[in-house]
Amino acid sequence: MSQGPITVAGVAIEPGERRDLAPTASESYTGDRTTLPMAVINGVGPGPRVFVTAAVHGDEINGIEVCRRLLDDLDPATLRGAVTVIPIVNVLGVQINSRYLPDRRDLNRSFPGSHTGSMAARIARLVSDEVIDGADVGIDLHTAANHRTNVPQVRVDVEDAAARSLAVTFGAPFVLTAKLRPGSLRAVAGERGVPVLTFEGGGPLRFDRDAIEVAHRGVLRVLQRLEMIDEAPPPSHPHPMVLNASRWLRAERGGLLELHARPGVHVRPGDQLWTTSSPLGEERASVEATDEGYVIGSTTLPLVQPGEAVLHIALPGDRLPAEDDPSDEEDDDLDDSW
Ligand SMILES: [Zn+2]
Missing domain, CATH: 3.40.630.10 (Zn peptidases)
Structure with a gap:
């Protein structure tokens, strides 16, 4: 005071x-x-x-x-x-x-x-x-x-x-x-x-x-x-x-990135998140949401390689999904600030 x-x-x-x-x-x-x-x-x-x-x-x-x-x-x-x-x-x-x-x-x-x-x-x-x-x-x-x-x-x-x-x-x-x-x-x-x-x-x-x-x-x-x-x-x-857990979703294929789920949107299982194509136009990956969540952050690069973080998804409720990678928590590269 x-x-x-x-x-x-x-x-x-x-x-x-x-x-x-x-x-x-x-x-x-x-x-x-x-x-x-x-x-x-x-x-x-x-x-x-x-x-x-x-x-x-x-x-x-x-x-x-x-x-x-x-x-x-x-x-x-x-x-x-x-x-x-x-x-x-x-x-x-x-x-x-x-x-x-x-x-x-x-x-x-x-x-x-x-x-x-x-x-x-x-x-x-x-x-x-x-x-x-x-x-x-x-x-x-x-x-x-x-x-x-x-x-x-x-x-x-x-x-x-x-x-x-x-x-x-x-x-x-x-x-x-x-x-x-x-x-x-x-x-x-x-x-x-x-x-x-x-x-x-x-x-x-x-x-x-x-x-x-x-x-x-x-x-x-x-x-x-x-x-x-x-x-x-x-x-x-x-x-x-109010959301209690989040995780970054990473690319599995390299190439040109087209985001379908923009920052701020609510996604449900089955919603298309992004597609990756080769520079010659071949579609390499089409990634769908496996959980309900909210897109709270994203990459701004239109090119990706395997392992690069694409979307930051926050999950409603008190749960972390079973496949969540706890190493994300200590990954300074992904670490915005906190
Ligand atoms: Zn910061």
Whole structure:
């Protein structure tokens, strides 16, 4: 809870005040200071402390625009509680349009971090100490990884009913419950008692208008639900589908890919998902759904080889299909964020 001044990165922010801070995150080869820009809005009234982070993966830039819009909306003269907004957490990855840091580490596997560790660990530690500690709720904005796209969705800890309820309030088409991944911002915040909603929407290195709109509304709706602001826009999707398991379906044949089940659609057993053809026009594969589910993500490449992930299907109910491959859970290549 925020009542009175709060201190972030050594700066005291009074009630009714917004301060834009730039603590040192790293230094360049030329010795210049690299900062971690953040805005802290301390409201006039008491209320929860919330953080909103984006671009933990440096090529996942939709959230940067969401943060910019959010900062336009938030007024310290009417806010209750405090909001810290970090539009670009991976300040080194963003410079090189990369998911990873220049040393190839994944910042979202480097929390809580340390003062003496890798580049990633040092940035993670700064965020852990200054933003996660002392917060009541966090929202972390992501997109799909390279050559993939995600339908707007919120991912929350399967054990956390309160976070799931906030995720439904967010109003994205889908809420996906999942176990926490070691070293992720969400996992470390969760260990410290701070529930985090992970938003996923669109793909890397482009602005997806729909995903940005869903996330912008969603963040405002969560702040209203927490009674920090009086008004919020209606939900993008009034009845989000809550799903408890998902898996990637992979190609068995190589060639040209034609997707028949687009992201967002509901599929039933027997529905055609995709066909693969050779470049000379021979049909190599026609893949049908074996389970009921929802397409929550897909490849954006029109060419596939055996083993490549094509569609991410979320399944209604509490079950994983018998043929689910648990190794997917640890597959960093498929790992959007969480
Ligand atoms: Zn991500």
